[in-house]
């Protein structure tokens with residue numbers, strides 16, 4: 001190594017960590033399912049060495065040899081390192097809020113009633129259209145900061161609050177420019193301009209006028225397949241066109257009713273079906289026998305006072321289980337994956353290990369990034385969270401508490417609770 005290249009090398013050494021906890025992956029596809037879902041590798045008294053944004057080595061302190069060149073050090077005593085958390089399902093690109101609706105629900109109104117009355121998603125559509133691209137950018141950056149402080153170092157975000165060409169594409173651009181992974185959710189709700197013409201006419205518009213450009217910005221497409229949203233036939237049409245345009249396919253399915261999302265996802269080889277609060281035994285068995293991931297969103301079920309998804313049954317049957325926040329202003333105003341892990345252990349019957357795996361390596365799978373994200377291993381991106389605890393299970397245990405002390409992204413400190 002020449003002197004000049006050595007000088008430009010940036011190294012970060014986190015030493016004397018109480019623990020390092022990371023999923024162990026044995027399958028070729030980089031996912032963890034079945035028995036392995038509950039297995040986390042724990043190193044007591046360890047170090048993580050990063051170089052130029054990637055992890056160079058992870059090990060026990062006694063295996064640490066002399067590190068050449070200039071090294072920034074973090075004293076890890078009393079702390080735990082886990083992989084940066086991966087939020088594979090958010091609607092973080094929105095303007096305005098729905099705090100009025102929240103209060104109405106607290107007084108007894110239901111999410112579906114508010115939606116049918118023209119509130120719900122459509123009220124966020126109005127605010128998002130009004131915000132314009134600059135306003136939307138500011139909102140997303142604010143939300144991204146909240147996510148980062150909760151330990152999220154990789155996030156997906158969906159469009160679906162524009163429902164017109166200009167705003168849908170603006171959402172996707174804003175998400176991409178903020179470092180998020182954009183998903184096109186054009187088929188989220190029927191916008192007011194198409195109230196008379198109907199959902200099929202809206203899909204004609206989406207697939208003709210928006211898809212060609214959305215496919216250049218987004219990595220995936222998503223559809224809300226549900227009573228009062230889009231039917232199985234409409235979802236199939238939308239997803240087939242999006243798949244043909246090269247997008248990965250995802251579905252909001254079985255949130256309120258079983259409306260055929262799981263069979264459709266399997267038939268179309270979708271990456272995931274998300275929500276699943278209403279999924280019964282047949283859906284659980286079908287999903288577990290497939291390669292379609294089950295993305296569970298317990299903060300959304302809690303926020304809407306809905307039944308929790310059948311996580312234990314899905315995990316036991318061998319499904320690829322991932323956890324996400326569903327962060328949005330209406331059904332889950334919650335950006336915290338540590339809180340979601342707490343809910344997973346208290347409400348879903350998952351173990352702390354299953355929760356950690358579900359919001360790291362399996363979430364990275366949903367986003368097509370198992371080669372770089374979701375694990376602490378040599379060659380992976382140096383994205384990690386230092387927990388203010390000496391046992392990694394505090395991630396789920398310290399419910400709603402300030403468990404995240406420091407967040408490292410690409411080998412650099414992106415946030416520190418003491419700064």
Ligand code: NIG
Pocket residue numbers: 091120121124224252255300326328329330331332
């Ligand atoms: O995942 N259910 C559909 N979409 C979102 C909610 C969006 C909203 O209420 O603004 C969800 O829960």
Ligand code: FE
Pocket residue numbers: 089090091252326
């Ligand atoms: Fe969602």
